[in-house]
Amino acid sequence: MTEKVFTPQQVKNLNLYQAAGVFHPFTCGNNHEGDNTLIAKEEGWVCPNCDYTQNWAHGLMLDFTPERLKEMSPFADAILERLDKESAHD
Ligand SMILES: [Zn+2]
Numbered sequence: 413m414t415e416k417v418f419t420p421q422q423v424k425n426l427n428l429y430q431a432a433g434v435f436h437p438f439t440c441g442n443n444h445e446g447d448n449t450l451i452a453k454e455e456g457w458v459c460p461n462c463d464y465t466q467n468w469a470h471g472l473m474l475d476f477t478p479e480r481l482k483e484m485s486p487f488a489d490a491i492l493e494r495l496d497k498e499s500a501h502d
Pocket residue numbers: 440441442444448459460461462463464
């Protein structure tokens with residue numbers, strides 16, 4: 413899996429969608445211990461705990477910018493602040 417399927421901006425949007433908690437995130441289809449919330453990369457989705465991959469996303473997810481989140485959730489500011497703090501620990 414080396415072909416790029418998402419742009420860097422789409423990767424950001426997808427991972428915001430996954431982390432925002434406004435909708436149920438994409439998860440790995442395999443049954444295993446540990447986190448199975450998929451992580452978006454330019455090459456596609458990967459599972460943090462197995463070799464599951466996926467190379468498509470819904471249009472809504474691809475366009476899930478902070479601005480979109482603000483339109484959709486009254487808690488957008490709090491969510492963005494929390495994600496900011498979390499990413500500061502990386
Ligand atoms: Zn998995």
